[in-house]
Amino acid sequence: MSESNVLIYLVRRDLRVSDNPILHHLATTEGHGFTHLLPVCVVTPNQYEVSGFINDGTSSPFPEARSIVGGFWRCGPHRAKFVAESIWDLKNSFESLGSGLIIRVGQFSDTLKSLVGGLKAEGLNVGATWMVSQEGYDEKLEEDSVSACCASENIEFKSWVDEKYFIDE
Incomplete structure (x- = not known):
């Protein structure tokens, strides 16, 4: 079996395949060195109410997705539906x-940490997380x-700039 080199792509709010900077780079760059791409979408409980993901009768291990200052919900039902559909x-x-x-x-x-541990247990090398x-x-x-x-696991970390936003303008 050849040596594996897995790239973990942590999806945030870049919920698209077309015009995605990471996927574009991988598709157009020869010799990037990765043998596998593992895309992972993480639904964070501080941004979205995740009680719908919890089994009935079980309490959520996460606090409600409310702002610290005003106590308002960070994501309303219409946006939550849109994000889920996306x-x-x-x-x-x-x-x-x-x-x-x-999806986690x-x-x-x-x-x-959980993914890296599981991949290493299967004998797979994780080369980077982007x-x-x-x-x-x-x-941030x-x-x-x-x-x-990534530093504690000796894995390369890269944060990509999404060119669709013009932060400095």
Whole structure:
């Protein structure tokens, strides 16, 4: 068996296959060195109310998705429905390309630790974790926690700039 080199792609709010900077790079760059791509969509409980993912009769291990300052819900029902439909559409897009999409509820770093542990237990090498950078306080904390997790596992971490946003303008 040849040596594996898995790239974990942590999907955030970049719920699209077309014009995706990470997927575009992988499709157009020869010799990137990865043998497998593992796309993972993480639904974070600090942004979305995740009680719908919890088994009936079981309490959620996460606090409600309310802002710290005002106590208002961070995501209303219409946006939650739109995001859920977008995630399923992304899953279908990956499947039409012969891939798949792992969907998890929790924090990015916890999800990453679990995935890396499982892949290593199967004898697979995880070479890198990539995600698209986003502006915002919570988003930067997520990136920092993923970067720290990658450093502790000796995995390359890269945060990609999504060129559809013009932050400096």
